[in-house]
Each structure stands twice: as structure tokens, then as C-alpha cells.
Amino acid sequence: GENVEQHPSTLSVQEGDSAVIKCTYSDSASNYFPWYKQELGKRPQLIIDIRSNVGEKKDQRIAVTLNKTAKHFSLHITETQPEDSAVYFCAASKGAGSYQLTFGKGTKLSVIP
């Protein structure tokens, strides 16, 4: 089955700096890659996603890049703010017929004011 590796497990940045979280996946059939943000005790919330026919997607301070050949994708957060502090999970899915998500282990991001 699919295996998703996520690094780093913890990340501390100064407010205003950028943060990058990287994930690799094992199944070349995976074609949908969402990123979720989860605050302590809360539900995971989708922040951005990318499909395999796209190499990069941006939404304000958040961007995701995908390298299908290398089977890795990354989350980039620019101009970080204290409210960005949370655990971020990447995931991969093969889409139609399954739609099951395989999650990475998560990255705890701390933005220091």
C-alpha cells in the first residue's frame, strides 16, 4: 500500500520567516495530495491541495509544489504568523475508486513571535 513520509517532525521559525514541510510518497498511482492543518484537540482542516496534473499551486501565503518523477511534494508557508502554529499533515490518495487518504506523521510548526 501507499506510504507517506513527512519531514521534519518539528519545525520552529521566527515570525515572518518561511516554513517548508516535505513529503514523499511511494505509490506512483497516487494523484491527489492535500495538506491539513490541525490545532490541538480540533479537526483537521484542509488548507491546500494539488492534483498530479499540476506542478504548483498557490493560495496567498501558502503554496504547494509537486514533483511526480521524484514522488515528493512540499508545503511552503511564507511570512509566518503565530496563528500558523499547529500540526500539519500531508496526505496522498489514488482518487477514483478509493479516495482513501494515507497521512504522513505530521509536522508540529511553532512560530515564535
Next chain:
Amino acid sequence: GAVVSQHPSRVICKSGTSVKIECRSLDFQATTMFWYRQFPKQSLMLMATSNEGSKATYEQGVEKDKFLINHASLTLSTLTVTSAHPEDSSFYICSARWSGEETQYFGPGTRLLVL
């Protein structure tokens, strides 16, 4: 839009009792619902996939007789933890998607504590 609710948000029960958790899609018809378990400081682990009107598909290692899943309508799925034991204490989260949409929308989770 795309709101998923769960009830209860917290439950404490005695060992050996059964607990039912409800997951509802409030503003869309959920053709598929998923149930996850999340232990402290860990990732989400898929327990089962539930399609409306069909039997749930369980992941390897998840006991289907212990974790009963029912998806009787397009807006409601239930997870019943039967004969709960302390090791079943965890954060249980459901998610839902509609036909043609890949994105899963998550419920707020249910924290189960078995004494």
C-alpha cells in the same frame, strides 16, 4: 459549506460498555464516510471506509466485530465501539466526501475515555 458534525464530542464510559458515535454531513450528501483514530501526538489512522448502503471496508488490524459501522443514509454514519476497554481510549474522527469530489471534510472528533 461542507460541514461535518460529530456527536458526542466527549464520552467517558466504564470498561465493557458500548459507545456509539454519530457523524453527520450537514449540507451535502456524503456518498463516502471514513472513520479515523488518532492517538496523542500521532497521525490519523484510517479504520474503515463506509459507502452509503454498503458494508464498511475495514483496514487491516481493525476488528469489524468490535468497531461496528453503519452508513444507513447519505448524511449519517455511526461508529459503535463494543465492549470498550481502556486501550480503546482515543480521539475518533470521521470525514465525508460527496460523489465526484476527492476532498474529505472532517468532523470535530470525539474523545473517548474508557475507565
